[in-house]
Amino acid sequence: MHHVMSQPRSIAMIGAGLAGLSCAQALTAQGHHVQIFEKSRGVGGRMSTRSFEDWACDHGAQYFTATDPAFKLQVERWQSVGAAALWDAKMTSFDAEGWQTIKPSVGRFVGTPSMTSPGKQLAKDLTIHFSTTIDQLLREGGGWTLHSKEHGLNASRFDTVLLAIPSKQAEVLVQPHSQVLYQYCQDAVMLPNWTLMVYAKAPLPLDFDAAFINQGMYSWLARSSSKPMRPQAEAWVAQATSEWSSAHEHLTKDEAAPLLVDGFEALTGYRPELFQNHLWRFARLAQPNDTGPQFDPTLQLGLCGDWTTGQKVEGAWLSGQELARILFIHA
Ligand SMILES: Cc1cc2nc3c(=O)[nH]c(=O)nc-3n(C[C@H](O)[C@H](O)[C@H](O)COP(=O)(O)OP(=O)(O)OC[C@H]3O[C@@H](n4cnc5c(N)ncnc54)[C@H](O)[C@@H]3O)c2cc1C
Structure with a gap:
């Protein structure tokens, strides 16, 4: 035409x-x-990337994948100017069986130096x-x-x-x-997402960079500082499930913080001392939509x-x- x-x-x-x-x-x-x-x-x-003193933490989108040819070209353009890079994360999943390593199946890209x-x-x-x-x-x-x-x-x-x-x-x-x-x-309809950012003085003794969590209040946990071109200082991000986030959407930041911190400790064994939290009110859709x-x-x-x-x-x-x-x- x-x-x-x-x-x-x-x-x-x-x-x-x-x-x-x-x-x-x-x-x-x-x-x-x-x-x-x-x-x-x-x-x-x-x-989005939140910076705090020597730390930085991606508190919104965690990475992106590229399957469409036009988007792949766009990602290549970003890579060629240093605005994106592959994140070679050591991935795991967590469920009733415990932690399981996942073999990388897709290329996961992140913005560099920030999201x-x-x-x-x-x-x-x-x-x-x-x-x-x-x-x-x-x-x-x-x-x-x-x-x-x-x-x-x-x-x-x-x-x-x-x-x-x-x-x-x-x-x-x-x-x-x-x-x-x-x-x-x-x-x-879009659902909310409560996010916890954790800053630690020393690396946490966790043998992975990111985890899909399949039980409890969290669904995602990642060592944000393992991403390319991030500050060295140890930073983690944990995202609550849509269900938990919806049930706690009415809480203020200060009210939600101790719940998010307790959940982080229960999951990782580490009690955060330095942290921030954020509520994304419209994080993701309740039902998939591809009507364009x-x-x-x-x-x-x-x-x-x-x-x-x-x-x-x-x-x-x-x-x-x-x-x-x-x-x-x-x-
Ligand atoms: C916690 C979280 C984790 C995620 N993880 C992933 C992931 O791992 N991989 C992935 O691919 N995607 C992920 N996503 C989804 C991804 O972030 C979004 O799909 C994508 O960034 C949406 O882009 P957008 O331009 O459609 O909307 P947005 O990025 O929301 O952009 C909308 C913009 O409009 C502005 N705005 C809103 N209202 C007004 C107004 N009235 N006037 C002026 N400006 C306004 C906002 O400030 C914002 O900048 C995640 C999202 C969240 C919240």
């Missing part, structure tokens, strides 16, 4: 996670003018407004303007608005404009994100590429 180059459009992208950045980059390559609005102070979203590095690489030539939480989309004369919590009404007028944020956060923004998109968001990004060509309003495609880092990136392709077709 032969496509005619579309007219350049002014596009607002909400969210600078991997999906938003991937989409914005593809749209920019098509010749469109894209401005990204991001509520936090940096890019990467749930791909935000791949996002930073994508963001290089993009225009991003940080600390800008979009709380309202206003439709005016066939175009869009944006309102943010921090800065009020934005002066720019956009032809198209795209949301690359978790379903629950997208839901409130699309509700006044599209019942179909609203329903699509509502159907994608959505776009309403009349409204010029669209949605992408991991929760539309594959639920993972790779899916987030692919969803951004796919939404850009859909726009190209509708232009």
